Amino acid sequence: MTAQTIDGKARAARIIDAVKRAAEALRHETGTEPGLAVVIVGEDPASQVYVGSKARTAKECGFKSVKHVLGADTTEAALLGKIRELNADPTIHGLLVQLPLPGQIDEAKVIEAIAPDKDVDGFGLTNVGRLSTGAIDEAFVPCTPAGAMILIRDVVGDDLSGKTAVVVGRSNIVGKPMAQLLLAANATVTIAHSRTKDLPAVCRGADILVAAVGRPEMITGDYVKDGAVVIDVGINRIAAPEKGLSDDGKPKTRLVGDVAFASAAEKAAAVTPVPGGVGPMTIAMLMANTLTAAYRAAGKTPPGF
Ligand SMILES: NC(=O)C1=CN([C@@H]2O[C@H](COP(=O)(O)OP(=O)(O)OC[C@H]3O[C@@H](n4cnc5c(N)ncnc54)[C@H](OP(=O)(O)O)[C@@H]3O)[C@@H](O)[C@H]2O)C=CC1
Numbered sequence: 001m002t003a004q005t006i007d008g009k010a011r012a013a014r015i016i017d018a019v020k021r022a023a024e025a026l027r028h029e030t031g032t033e034p035g036l037a038v039v040i041v042g043e044d045p046a047s048q049v050y051v052g053s054k055a056r057t058a059k060e061c062g063f064k065s066v067k068h069v070l071g072a073d074t075t076e077a078a079l080l081g082k083i084r085e086l087n088a089d090p091t092i093h094g095l096l097v098q099l100p101l102p103g104q105i106d107e108a109k110v111i112e113a114i115a116p117d118k119d120v121d122g123f124g125l126t127n128v129g130r131l132s133t134g135a136i137d138e139a140f141v142p143c144t145p146a147g148a149m150i151l152i153r154d155v156v157g158d159d160l161s162g163k164t165a166v167v168v169g170r171s172n173i174v175g176k177p178m179a180q181l182l183l184a185a186n187a188t189v190t191i192a193h194s195r196t197k198d199l200p201a202v203c204r205g206a207d208i209l210v211a212a213v214g215r216p217e218m219i220t221g222d223y224v225k226d227g228a229v230v231i232d233v234g235i236n237r238i239a240a241p242e243k244g245l246s247d248d249g250k251p252k253t254r255l256v257g258d259v260a261f262a263s264a265a266e267k268a269a270a271v272t273p274v275p276g277g278v279g280p281m282t283i284a285m286l287m288a289n290t291l292t293a294a295y296r297a298a299g300k301t302p303p304g305f
């Protein structure tokens, strides 16, 4: 079977377009302009790229967009102070702190400091609890799994009754919420991780296979059931000597996922590419969550996506 390539970039563009129109409507009706604040600690180049892309897309949606860059040696107390300030700012509806954080800062404490109604990453206990108890409509769902779920629904349908899903990875930001969403859609869900025995065999049982491992091209065709839908969450930058050297004398790099695309595509019915798959959907869902936060703050019912 030669797989369909799922175009996350085009799907994300449609969501961003709908967010933009809904933001215009909200401004017209209530005068509220959605506001997104992104806080980044340190100068990690990959994080800078994502944060830049979030800020750019927020502007494209007609949002107020602010970026706070704090030094790598920022104390936990200083970061918590910044969060309190943004929690109290009525022009900010969505607030996120880019992860990972430097070692001197307790991530859990920082996530808990964000007001639940501004927690557009959906990482705080209130939103995690809503998602896992079935109150999904009230939850901010983490953007990456929310985006992946839209791609799955587009291909498989809204009801996954009778389907088996395997999520490889059990992080709080991707694997666990992804599993909750699949479960809520009635799939029979397995969460696999580094201690799983015979991972290829477990994965071959999946009608829907989600890879969120952080290991470049680990999931080959040998892990894929014939006709499966494969969602590649991984974002790995690897050396690409074939592209030559960059200005700093080091080999150029390229982006690959956790899935070996060509080999998986020989078995799968549909696969997401990297780049152009789940990554752009993550940014689009952040915009959707921020719009939702602004609608709620204005006392209006948000549109669904
Ligand atoms: N597209 C997007 O928007 C986003 C992409 N990402 C990408 O997704 C990937 C996963 O991210 P994240 O969840 O934060 O990563 P983490 O490192 O937090 O989690 C990785 C998970 O994979 C498991 N794992 C690691 N090695 C193996 C292995 N050999 N076999 C089976 N399981 C393994 C780990 O198991 P254990 O728990 O046992 O250690 C862990 O649960 C990364 O490539 C990241 O860059 C992340 C966020 C957003």
Ligand SMILES: Nc1nc(=O)c2c([nH]1)NC[C@@H]1CN(c3ccc(C(=O)N[C@@H](CCC(=O)O)C(=O)O)cc3)C=[N+]21
Pocket (backbone or CB within 6 Å): 049, 050, 053, 096, 097, 098, 099, 100, 121, 143, 144, 235, 255, 274, 275, 276, 277, 278, 279, 280, 282, 283
């Ligand atoms: N608090 C917090 N929230 C996050 O959502 C969060 C985070 N921290 N830390 C880092 C990860 C990673 N992440 C990505 C977002 C978009 C792309 C994306 O747009 N990728 C493009 C390519 C981008 C490129 O070329 O580098 C694509 O896949 O097509 C990737 C990764 C969000 N994260």
